[in-house]
Amino acid sequence: GESVGLHLPTLSVQEGDNSIINCAYSNSASDYFIWYKQESGKGPQFIIDIRSNMDKRQGQRVTVLLNKTVKHLSLQIAATQPGDSAVYFCAENPGGGKLIFGQGTELSVKP
């Protein structure tokens, strides 16, 4: 079946460095994508979203890039902080009211 996946299951960065988390999706019909952050024992927290008519969207310290040609999504976190340590999920809307999650990347920030 079609699914959303991530290239890297774990990512370790030094505090202050930039982080890049990648996601590959396979459903060409998907028109909306979200990045979520999930801390231990908590529910997913919205970070940023992007629609398929855009290539890039910026938030506070975060940027999402969408490459529809190769069905790739990335989340860039600038000046990564210890509080950014969490599991990051991309999610896609393939239509029909569903929101489907990818496998997740665990980000670890070393002080």
Place this chain on the structure above:
Amino acid sequence: DTEVTQTPKHLVMGMTNKKSLKCEQHMGHRAMYWYKQKAKKPPELMFVYSYEKLSINESVPSRFSPECPNSSLLNLHLHALQPEDSALYLCASSITPAGNTEAFFGQGTRLTVV
């Protein structure tokens, strides 16, 4: 109020028990979702309610029975569960059922079946 509230936070139940998970939102959202999440795995969609009607059932076993009494409340009734059903159960809501707007998640109910 941008919260999705889930109760209880933790639940331990036996395989012959009947229990219910509750979810509440007061954001006027018309779509509500149940997800199941196992450790180190992504949330898996179980059910979607659209305008208080069940619109998606992802082939979930009948021992899980969802209910949407009104636009603010979502329940998940549990009966005759198995130990493998132990997981974090997440509720979410979004403005519209189209799936193309942000979904807000609750903190989840940590369920242990013994």
